[in-house]
Amino acid sequence: MKRVTTEDVAKIAGVSQSTVSRVLNDYPYIKKNTRDKVLAVINELGFTRDEIARSLVEKRTKSIGLILGSISNPFFAETAEVIIERAQELKYDVIVYNTGHKDENLEQAINLLIGKRVEGIILTSVSKNYTEKIKKLHDNGFPVLLYNSFLDIKDVNFIVMDNNKGARLAVQHLIKLGHKKIAKISGPSKYLATYERTVGYKEEMMENGYEIDEGLIFNSEFSYDKIYSFTKKLLKKKDRPTAIIAASDQMALAVLDAASSLNLKIPADLSVVGFDNIRLSANEFIGLTTISQQMDQMSLTALEKLIYLIENKETSSSSIQIFLKPELMVRKTTGPAPVQD
Amino acid sequence: MKRVTTEDVAKIAGVSQSTVSRVLNDYPYIKKNTRDKVLAVINELGFTRDEIARSLVEKRTKSIGLILGSISNPFFAETAEVIIERAQELKYDVIVYNTGHKDENLEQAINLLIGKRVEGIILTSVSKNYTEKIKKLHDNGFPVLLYNSFLDIKDVNFIVMDNNKGARLAVQHLIKLGHKKIAKISGPSKYLATYERTVGYKEEMMENGYEIDEGLIFNSEFSYDKIYSFTKKLLKKKDRPTAIIAASDQMALAVLDAASSLNLKIPADLSVVGFDNIRLSANEFIGLTTISQQMDQMSLTALEKLIYLIENKETSSSSIQIFLKPELMVRKTTGPAPVQD
DNA sequence: CTGAAAGCGCTTACAG
DNA sequence: CTGAAAGCGCTTACAG
Incomplete structure (x- = not known):
């Protein structure tokens, strides 16, 4: 042709x-x-x-990059949909990279995207190992924005939920229901958003007079299988927890999967709280109690702020750092703590 | 910068x-x-x-387009992940378009992608209204491949499940469990894959001596809300069906949502069968009985065949038309028909 | 209103 | 081994 x-x-x-x-x-x-x-x-x-030729002369590609941990996780799928659809309306196309939560892939994705001359990048799942890399992009005036992920420096744009607060809401809810042994499932602590959830959990537990049992805390890979087997082992113990807070709805689903395979009844035997409020969690057949991240607002804002940065490179001065308010959504997977026997 | x-x-x-x-x-x-x-x-x-400049002279962009109905549907999210990850390994990047199942958007997405000089396009959710458009691309030697979607012409590449057979498996399973009133929820019949599922359902019902009740068949939009309310209305009737076959797991989830909101017990009061076998359906907390589409194989093959077409433009002659075997996955959402009262 | 020409940032024959 | 030059397919001052 x-x-x-x-x-x-x-x-x-x-x-x-x-x-x-x-x-x-x-x-x-x-x-x-x-x-x-x-x-x-x-x-x-x-x-x-030929938009390629046009891009070369115009020095504009009208495309952006979206780098995420795993698009098969509904949190990413649903936020990606909002981002992609809104980008389309604004005549930008989006190149999607899936890192599988691997640091090397993140770095490679950024480099490839820059080579392709995308005009900006939206990132999720950024570990603090990449603080320098992101800062350098930001300092060079290249539009980058993180969502559901942040870094502890001034020179970076992000939009996240108040994760500490979110975790506290979950703990408060469970304590009110009479739970004392509450486990916490998180991702690796190099991801600050996840780390903050663990911190919030610990602080709220201690402020309520409970001791922290490190055996109840999982802080490892973002892997369904790992979480599934950790949970299973945890729930097989004689003194198993009566409630589990997962750091995402996807993780909560893995917890429910493990608990159900052990024939535990939810919430009679075990209460489960997630994070995110993916659409599925509102499904009456499931009814996952969770902490809403206001996903639609988070992703829409992420896209629009990025486009703003792209189209107003000169004027933009200070960094964009937005914190969204978490909201507890009580549904069917949490209930009163079972009477200990 | x-x-x-x-x-x-x-x-x-x-x-x-x-x-x-x-x-x-x-x-x-x-x-x-x-x-x-x-x-x-x-x-x-x-x-x-600058890969843009390079592309211009090399006449290669090393990027492909992926056009899908709705990435928030786990079927698309999971298959997209396979496609994106494999593409990355092969050094292609992928531009994702979300059509929201709107025909106009499909057409626009194709045009934009061609302007961006992608080297090939993977499509899903193609209605028969676009037969001519796809045929023209194919005849021009432009690599296009559909998955979970097909068109009734020779000049098009696709990979789909044997949808008629899949629907029959679902019907057989339910009939064996004693169900007589079986409803069928599908998308619009302009999508041939969905249409075939309805045909298979009707054929199998009739071959088993059951009459077709058009009131039990939903053939409208791919909209969660529409399916939810149709199901709810259906289930409120005195002579409601005892089983529902949905044309996707996502639709099955909407059915379960509606049924649960009516306090129906699954499967005691209602059996539900989906299509796809998304990961969630194997979750023990849910246990959705479904027809497996072999999603991983389908999507991996889609990507690899497309790349093959791209890299062997000259030699490729005949069309690629692959049919995958459906497989019934019996889990917890189906059970014996309730005794009628 | 419209044409000829330069230039975007590369790759790659063509010479040497 | 390496440089000068043409060319990929556009956009846009510069003239007229």
Whole structure:
């Protein structure tokens, strides 16, 4: 399939290549007659402008990068949908990278995206190992924005929930229900958002007079299988916890999976709280109690702030650091602590 | 942030721009000395090759398009993850478009992607209204491949499950459990894959001596809310069905949602079968009986066949049309038909 | 209103 | 081994 160029169109329409380009760009002063002629030829030949060539001269690609941990996790799928759809409306396309939560992949994704000359990047699941890398991009004036992820420096844009507060809400809810042995399942603490949830959990537990049992805390990989087997082992113990707070709804689902495989009844035998408020958690068949991250707002804001940064490079000065308020959504997976026997 | 070019590197390294390009492309015959010098400058300046400019001359973008109905549907999220990850391994990046199951968006997405000079497109959720459009691309030698979607012509590449057979498996399973009133929830029949499921359902019902009750068949939009309210209305009737076959696991989840809101017990009061076998359906807390589409194989094959088409444009002659075998996964949402009262 | 020409940042024959 | 030059397909001052 030989590509049709503006040159080809020009020749057939009997005008210059620049004229073809002008009608493509809706220049004013073009005689209606020649415009019509050119348009006709464009149509006839099935010409499609080469945006690659255009990007080269315009120094704009109208595309952005979206780097996320794992799009099969509904939190990422649902937020990605909001981002992609809104980007489309604004005429940007989005190149998606899936890191599988691997640091090397994150670094590689950023480099490839920069090579492809995306105009900005939205990132999630950024570990603090990448603080320097992100800071450098930011300092160079390259639009980057994290969501559900943050770094402990001034020179970075992010939008996150108040994670500490969110964890406290979960703990308070469970304590009110009479739970004393509450486990916490989190990802690796190099992810600060996850780390904050663990901190909030510990602080709230201690402030309520409970001791921290490190055996009840899982702080390892973002892996369904790992979480599933940790939970199973935990729940097989004689003195098992009566409640578990997971650091995401996806993790909560793994916990429910493990608990159900042990024939534990939810919430009679075990209460479970998630984080995120993915759509599924509101499903009446499931009814997952969770901490809402206001996912739609988070992702929509992420996209719009990034586009703002792209289109106002000069004026933007200070960093964008937004904290969303967490909200406890009580549903069916939490209930009164079982009477100890 | 002024971009660094090969010209800049050349000047500082004291060589010509072509030499810089050569070290970038790992040309053999370059004196180790000059290569090292260039590499040092590249490093020092933080140079990243402009892939846009490169694409223009190479006439290759190393990127593909992925157009899907709705990435928040786990079927698409999980298959997209396989496709994106495998594409990354093969050094292709993927631009994702979300059509929201709107025909206009599909058309627009294809045009934009072609403008961006992607080398091939993977499509899902293609309605038969787009038969001509897809055929034209195919005939022009442009690599396109559909998955979980097909068109009734020779000149199109696709990979789908045997949908008629899949629906029959679901019906057989329910009939064996004693169900007589079985409802079917599908998407619009302009999507042939969905249509085939309805056909298989009808055929199997009739072959088993049951009459088709059109009131038990939903053939409208792919909308969670629509399906939810249709189901709710259906289940409120005195002579409600004892089983429902949904055309996807996502739809089955909507059915379960509606049934639970009516306090129906699953499967005691209602059996539910889905299609897809998303990961969640195997979760013991949910245990959705479903027809497996072999999602991983389907999506991996889709990506690899597309890349094959891209990299062997000349040799490829006949169309790729692959049918995967459906498999019934019996879990917890189906059980014996309740005794009628 | 419209054409000829330069230039975006690369790759790659063509010479030497 | 390496440089000068053409060219990929566009956009846009510069003239007229």
